[in-house]
Amino acid sequence: xxESRKQMVGKVKPPIPAAPGQARIMDHEYVRNGVAxxxxxxxxxxxRRHVEVSERRTRQDWVRFIKGMLDERxxxxxxxxxxxxxxxxxxxxxxxxxFPPVEARRLAEKLExxxxxxxxxxxxxxxxxxxxLSRQCLDRxxxxxxxxxxxxxxxxxxxxxxxxxxNWRFTTEDARIKLIHLNPKHYMLQNTRAGTGHDLSxxxxxxxxxxxxxxxxxxxxxxxxxxxxxxxxxxQN
Numbered sequence: 001x002x003e004s005r006k007q008m009v010g011k012v013k014p015p016i017p018a019a020p021g022q023a024r025i026m027d028h029e030y031v032r033n034g035v036a037x038x039x040x041x042x043x044x045x046x047x048r049r050h051v052e053v054s055e056r057r058t059r060q061d062w063v064r065f066i067k068g069m070l071d072e073r074x075x076x077x078x079x080x081x082x083x084x085x086x087x088x089x090x091x092x093x094x095x096x097x098x099f100p101p102v103e104a105r106r107l108a109e110k111l112e113x114x115x116x117x118x119x120x121x122x123x124x125x126x127x128x129x130x131x132x133l134s135r136q137c138l139d140r141x142x143x144x145x146x147x148x149x150x151x152x153x154x155x156x157x158x159x160x161x162x163x164x165x166x167n168w169r170f171t172t173e174d175a176r177i178k179l180i181h182l183n184p185k186h187y188m189l190q191n192t193r194a195g196t197g198h199d200l201s202x203x204x205x206x207x208x209x210x211x212x213x214x215x216x217x218x219x220x221x222x223x224x225x226x227x228x229x230x231x232x233x234x235x236q237n
Contacts, residue, residue: 042126050156051129062094084114
């Protein structure tokens with residue numbers, strides 16, 4: 001799930017209709033009519049998505065969207081795993097600030113929130129849907145929130161009927177390599193098996209050789225490898 005905003009832009013002068021040998025002419029002058037908030041959820045494997053257009057982005061708006069997801073769009077799900085960024089309203093606390101404790105707890109028990117890392121919001125697949133929505137539907141002047149809701153609803157209906165699933169190819173192995181810079185001072189923890197583990201020379205060490213700690217657990221040759229390495233100023237010291 002993710003959010004975005006769209007500036008609503010109205011016309012100052014009506015466009016000049018198209019004529020033989022002349023395309024439709026739109027005056028460059030416009031008027032700003034405020035900003036609309038777009039709340040998007042997507043189920044990647046089925047290609048099912050839902051979009052709502054709101055006038056604001058508050059805790060209450062987010063919570064109402066989440067309640068609709070749990071009670072209306074996925075009522076039979078015992079648990080919904082939700083990937084969001086670390087915006088302050090994206091928390092279980094928002095449920096308790098909006099609903100009575102019993103209702104907030106009921107919703108919270110069905111929700112399992114996973115946060116994208118800092119500077120890693122692109123890991124949220126919902127951003128792909130926001131990009132498609134911007135390019136296919138919102139790439140023109142839309143004067144008010146009523147028109148925007150109408151346009152978004154038409155786009156959503158067409159896209160869901162097509163059933164466009166998302167083929168996410170960024171694997172866990174890719175993440176261990178590409179995202180290491182997001183938490184460079186954390187220890188690297190990796191399960192390996194004899195003959196199939198990664199060569200220690202492939203691991204980043206900040207100029208200092210890694211120190212391995214082996215702990216044999218269970219079957220022979222199955223071990224847990226913990227690699228600790230300093231980075232930045234620590235490496236110089």
